[in-house]
Amino acid sequence: MLIEVFGPGCAKCQTLEKHAKPAAEQSGGDHQMVKVSDYAVMVARGILSTPALALDGHLKFQGKVASSDEILSLLKA
Amino acid sequence: MSEWIAFRFLELIPKSYLGEAVAFLFFDTPKVLLLLTLVVFIVTFLQTFVNPTRVRDALSKRRPGLGNALASLFGIITPFCSCSAVPLFLGFLRAGVPLGVTFSFLVATPMVNEIALGMLFAMFGWKIALLYAGTGVAIACTSGLILGRLHMERYLENWVQGALTAPALGEVEEEQSTLPARFDLAVQGVKEIVGKVWPCILAGIAVGALIHGYVPERFMASLLGKNHWYSVPLAVLIGVPLYSNAAGVMPIVEALLGKGAALGSTLAFMMAVIGLSLPETIILSKVMRPRLIAMFVGVVATGILLVGYLFNAIL
Structure with a gap:
């Protein structure tokens, strides 16, 4: 699954990235994680507040630092 | 209680500089922290009902005037952190929210801070809270109207024009939330915000205590009193x-x-501290040319000055 973490590089975005890593490892499977910090891309993706996370192109949430558990349940869903 | 600690327990002399400062410290710390916890909880809970996407949709294609007023009001409650300023600014423009209306939102969000509003209400009563919200909304509304009139679109950075017309990618899923989940978010918000800002508050209380204990009664009146231009x-x-x-x-x-x-x-003073922040200005300079940034800061600062003079004159 393609995991995209969107954020310009602020503290919250880095925290979200940190939470996403263990979640990806725990869920097993083949995951690829990408950090997107290009504003133009964020706009095209309809992101208004950061950090945001998308799985396989679907934007799951924005403006929130989700916990590892939350991300894990999104990965399993 | 705080007087008991300061004057009995620590045996400081009432009316002495140190005594008054320490009494303020012990009185204010628990009070402010408790109020903050309560305010953050309520505000974060309410914020789970508002999200920027819905606000954007409500504002898109609005005419100046009503659009500016709505944007300023939405700006108060919409959850917002300064690192989101750029995506939000671009996302609004892209969805057809006029530039002036977007500016009203950008001015109102930091200026009428939802937590400051709650704290003002809890500490000084509804009149001052309403005064703060009302004047902040008025400044945001007017600044947006002025900046919209000036047709500042040409002062956006070049890449922005491209980003606004590029085709949309991917899909956005609307998040559904249940009541327990909203409560959880509110508790999380309290942990996160109170956990992060308590050093700021202690620093603020320390400065407040110094002013309270050491600054002579008439000094502030002569410096920040209403009779001086x-x-x-x-x-x-x-x-x-x-x-x-x-x-x-x-x-x-x-x-x-x-x-x-x-x-x-x-x-x-309060609006200048909260509303005109240097970090946000630096972030916004990625999308706006210096001239537009200068107009933005200038219009908002003028608004704050007018509010200050107005209230000094009528109250």
Whole structure:
């Protein structure tokens, strides 16, 4: 699954990235994680507040630092 | 209780400089922290019902005027962090929200801070809270109208024009939330915000305590009193470089008012601290040319000055 973490590089975005890593490892499977910090891309993706996370192109949430558990349940869903 | 600690337990002398400062410290710390916890909980809970996407849709294609007013009101409650300023700005424009309306939103979000509003209500009553919200909304509304009239679109950075017309990618899923989940988010918000800002608050209380204990009664009145033309610009000048958290500035406001600073000057000080922040300006310079940034800061600063003078004159 393609995991995209969107954020310009602020503290919250880095925290979200940190939470996403263990979640990806725990869920097993083949995951690829990408950090997107290009504003133009964020706009095209309809992101208004950061950090945001998308799985396989679907934007799951924005403006929130989700916990590892939350991300894990999104990965399993 | 705080007087008991300061004067009995620590045996400080009432009316002495140190005694009054320590009493303020012990009285204010638990009070401000408790109020903050309560305010953050309520605000974060309410914010789970608002999200920027819905606000954007409500504002798109709105005409100037009503659009500016709505944007300013939405700006108060919409959850927002300064690192989201750019995506939000671009996302609004892209969805057809006029530039002036977008500016109203951008001015209102930091200026009428939802937590500051709650704290003002809890500490000084509804009149001052309403005054703060009302004047903040008026400034946001007017600034947006002015900037919209000036057709500043040409002062956006070049890449922005491209980003606004590029085709949309991917899909956005609307998040559904249940009541327990909203409560969880509110608890999380309290942990996160109170956990992060308590040093700011202690610093604010310490400054407040120093003012309360050591600054002579008439000094603030002479410096920030209503009878001096320079008091409002002075308050703004002191306020702008001070980048404090909304909650951290409250004890300072409390001490200033207690020492005879005029309400208009104090409001101007508070808005300058919270509303005109250097970090946000730097972030926005990625999308706006210097000229537009300067207009933005200039219009908002003028608004704050006018509010200060207005309230010093009528109250």
